[in-house]
Amino acid sequence: MNARRLVITVYAIVLLGFAVAAAELLTDARIEYPHLQRVEAASRTRLAEAQARLAEQQRILERLKTDRGYVEKVIRKQLNYAKPGEVIFRFED
Numbered sequence: 001m002n003a004r005r006l007v008i009t010v011y012a013i014v015l016l017g018f019a020v021a022a023a024e025l026l027t028d029a030r031i032e033y034p035h036l037q038r039v040e041a042a043s044r045t046r047l048a049e050a051q052a053r054l055a056e057q058q059r060i061l062e063r064l065k066t067d068r069g070y071v072e073k074v075i076r077k078q079l080n081y082a083k084p085g086e087v088i089f090r091f092e093d
Contacts, residue, residue, distance in 0.1 A: 063070050075081050082088050 064074070080088060
């Protein structure tokens with residue numbers, strides 16, 4: 001009987017140790033979960049912003065491919081090009 005009681009006691013201690021470890025892990029997970037939700041929300045926001053920028057860039061690219069007037073406008077504005085005989089006035093802000 002003594003050996004049986006010793007084995008049961010050892011099993012009980014081991015199971016109690018597992019239960020304590022599991023409870024600690026569960027507590028850590030409950031603490032970390034709200035933080036992970038905030039990180040996910042921020043990531044979703046950044047993703048939505050990046051997708052909006054991508055859509056705008058794709059729209060500009062498509063317009064550059066198809067609209068000659070827009071291409072000319074962009075070249076004039078960004079590269080300061082002018083047609084022959086035109087004079088460009090630059091004003092400092």
